[in-house]
Each structure stands twice: as structure tokens, then as C-alpha cells.
Amino acid sequence: MSGFPGYPFASHWFERDGHRLHYVDEGTGPPVLFLHGNPSWSYMWRYPVLALRDRFRCIAPDHIGMGLSDKPDEDGYAWTLASRVDDLDALTGHLIAAGAPERGWTLAMHDWGGPIGMAWAARHPERVARLVVLNTAAFPNPHGDRVRPPLRPPFWMLRETALGERLFLRHNAFARLATLPPLGVRRPMPRAVRAAYLAPTAEPGNRIAVRRFVQDVPLRPGDPAWPVLHGAAEALEWFAHLPVLIGWGLRDVVFDRAILDEWCRRFPGARACVYPDAGHYMLEDTGYRFLTELHAFMSGRR
Template identity: 30%
Template sequence: MVAVHHRYTGVQGRQLFYREAGAADAPAVVLLHGFPTSSFMFRHLVPALADRYHVIAPDHLGFGLSDAPPADQFDYTFDALAGLTAALLDKLGVSRYAMYVQDYGAPIGWRLALNDPGAITAIITQNGNAYEAGFVDAFWQVVWDYRREQTPQTEKAVRQALTLDAIKWQYLTGVPDPTLISPETWHHDHALVSRPGNDRIQLDLFLDYATNLPLYPRLHEYLRAHRPPLLAVWGKGDEIFTPAGARAFADDLPDARIHLLDGGHFLLESALDDVIALVRDFLVGSSAGRGQRGT
């Protein structure tokens, strides 16, 4: 069995939790989770990569087991979460790494790449959007409405995303065999976002999400200029980010590897073995797996 360490460390006055496995001098792979989960979503992927890589999977501030200061004591933005992630990696001595991004992890990862392009050896995006083509209007309209105007009506609509039924929907939608998904996943996530005050944290991030779209042109320019090896592995039944979001990467990176698998938004819960095989093959063939060191 691969030893997976569960650690806490102080970063900019906050305690961040992260999972870590693999040799410290191996090529680094950083796993960045989405909403409404945590590094818990990578609990099986971390040991599956750690024989060859130094794997680090943090919980973003306000998620999982990291600190969750009240929204009136911390400005929850994607810029702030990216800054904390960069500071964590700097503290751990990780200056070059491949990144695996999903959902919220994508805009955090895009900021890391734009702020330090030379740090990124490869990108794996699993239902992590970077193009307007991938958005499902039926899902996102309530977020855009809330951004435009914060009223009791728009807040009530966006709060539905924090309910147990909505989180369960994220896990099960698009999955060919829902019995493959453990109910612990949505109950685990719901319990953490239901902690006192966490709703305001999530509402602040819903408000800030619209700041991600203006970054897309800069990100596309970065992809064309730096040409990082990129794997898009996507649950094709996702009704939050559609397969169009995966295919769009080829517009800027014609050599991108794009794989659409049977599954939904949280593809690792139903197609773990397929994803592991694709990721390992991709990393071995990219600069991330050919002797690049994490420190």
C-alpha cells in the first residue's frame, strides 16, 4: 500500500489541510478540487499516482478540513484561493508541477498558470472549464442572475446548490450506473458546506465566479504561447460543463488529448480506473513525467 499523509500547515495565517504521497524528489502533480467537495474527491487518485509522482491535494480555504474563516473575516475570491495555493506550494518547495483541475479547481489552476507560466509542466482538466462553450445555461443562469443583482429571490435560487438534493444531483447526473456512486460522497460534501457560516462563503464564491470568464482570453493566449501538454478527460454526461468545454481546448492546443468518458461531473467516482490509465499514460508521455522534478 502507498502511504498517503494527511497534513495541516499554516499559510498566510490560515491552516490548510492537504493530502500528500510519493517521494518528495519525484515529479510533482497538484490536484485541485471543485465545488462542493474537497481533496476527498482525490482519495483514490492520490495513491494511484504516488508510485511515480509527488502528489499534493489541498483543500481550498472554506472547504474540507482547511480553515473556514467567516466571510466577514476573509475575502473569498478565486484570486485569494489561488494565492493561498501558490503560497502552500512555495512553502512545500514545489516550484514545477503538473496540475489536475476539476470544476472550481480550474479557475484556481488557470490563475496559477497565468501568474507563473514556467511552473506548469502539464495540465489535466477533468470537467474543468476554460471556454464559454462548455457552460450549460440551465445550470449557470441562477449564478449569473445572482451576480447581476443580489435580492432575496436570486439568493434563494442560488442557495439551492447547497442542498443535499442538488449535491446528490451533481454526483449522479450522467452516470450510466448510479449504484457505482457511494452515497457517502454527497452526504460528506453536504455536511461540510452546511457548517455554520459556510453558506456565506459559498455565496461569495458564486458571486465571484463571473470574474473567471474575463480570464479566458489570457488563458487561451497562454496555451498558444507556452503549449503545455494537456489532457482533457471529461464525463460526457455532465450537465454543468458539457463536452463542448473539453473539445474547445483543441482550438488553442491542437495536440491536446481529449477523452469523453461515460460519466458525470465527478467522473472519478464511476470511472476511476479509466481515468487513472489515461492520466498515467499522459504524464509518462509529457514533460511532467520525463525527469522533471517538483523541487
């Protein structure tokens, strides 16, 4: 059992290329794969896992460098979108070899979980039965290669400058700000919950993945992650016939209404649950409102 509030899960480990990847594996039944983004970890999925584990097998990995997974140094890991997809492919392949079903997977994605998850799904479209989409993207930015004006200066400072590196590595600024109103949430997290979000990046040496995720954001052709993102976007049409649930915090300062509209355009049959009072970490802001929708969707009542 962990010491994190609301996260009473046993730890499981998968070793790949000398690094241990941590994951939650709770319940039995059809598998649900929960994919977090940056700068969060599997802790963000604690409520959905608790809500669904009586009927589903809930699997929530921590990306390498995040959460309870190993934290390699700068040269110890590739730190690319492609490497994240390879990690996920290796983990799911391991689980299937150990008895998990090859088909019938629900893919739940938030933030970077979207491009990672949909790129994995593009490799194995026959495995995916449902999609749950929470404040993420798996296609090029509808705004083009522009970062929205309020975010442009801090984004480029964090991504490109020595000051940004100091803020990331010395002060943990990105993770700290992401757990505060108004950038990550609209209402303050309880102190213990915020501490749990921040625990994996408490030490400067554990913050490399946070910055490298920001540096890997694909804005235009030529960026290293662009081919993977573009391939995932092209494959989205293969999944348009599936049940899709969208949960969206409209007060997200990064994943805005234009990105939500693009999801709805690509999946016109999706059920969209939109929350004007929720931010990027919409699960923290919506509580049981979205969990009720998720439970109904997974039960086939939506």
C-alpha cells in the same frame, strides 16, 4: 489518518493570513498538483493520489472555506478568484522553499481548479510540465455571457436571490444536489462516499465558500473575476506544446461539449478521453477507466 472512505492520508497544514489551508501530500518524485472546484474538496482526488503516489509527489489542497481548511466568516476572507490564486502561489512557494522542485509540476484541474490553476501557471509557466484537464474551463464561456437554458433560472436564483442564500446556507442544497444524479453524477454515489463529499459543509457556517464561488463566476467584462480568467485564457498558448490529457464526462450539465471542444481547439495535440456515461464528477462515474489512462499518461505511454 482520516475517517473518510478511500482517503487514508495524513493531513498537512499551511497557514496564510491567519487561516489554515489543509492539503494532502503523498509520495515522492515529480510533483502533481490536484486542484478541486466547488462544492467539492481534495477528497475527489483520492483515487488518482492512490494510483500515482508510488512514483509521484501528490499534492491536493483544500481551498480556504472548503474541505478541511479553515472556514472564515463573510468578512474574514476575500472570496475572489484572485485570492485563490494567491493562496495557491503561497502554498507552492512554501513547498518549493522546503525542497520541492521548481520545475516539472503536473497540474491536474477540475471545475474551479481550471481558472485557479491556469492563472497560477500563467505566473510561473516554467514550472509546469503537464496538464490534466477534467470538466473545467480556463477561458470565457464559449456560449458568451449566457447560462445554458436548463440552468438559467436555478443559477440566477442561487447567485442573486435571498431564496438562493437560504438554500445555500440553511439547506446545503447546492452541495447535496451536486452529489446526486443527474446533476453531479450519472450513477449514485455509495452512501459513505456521498457523506464524505458533504461532511465539510455539514454546518451552515461552513457553507459560505460554496455560495461565494457561485457569485464569483465571471460571465462578462466587469465581473470581478473576469481579468484573472481572461489573463489565464491568454496564457494558454504558452502551454500548447506540453503533454495534455483531457478527461471529460459528456453528461455534465454545466461544462458541456462546447467547452470540451474549446479545450481541444486550444490544445490540438491533447489526448481526449471522452465518457458519454459520466457527469460532472467524472472520476466517480468512470472509476478505473480513466485512472488507467491517467497512469499511462503520467508514465509517458500516452
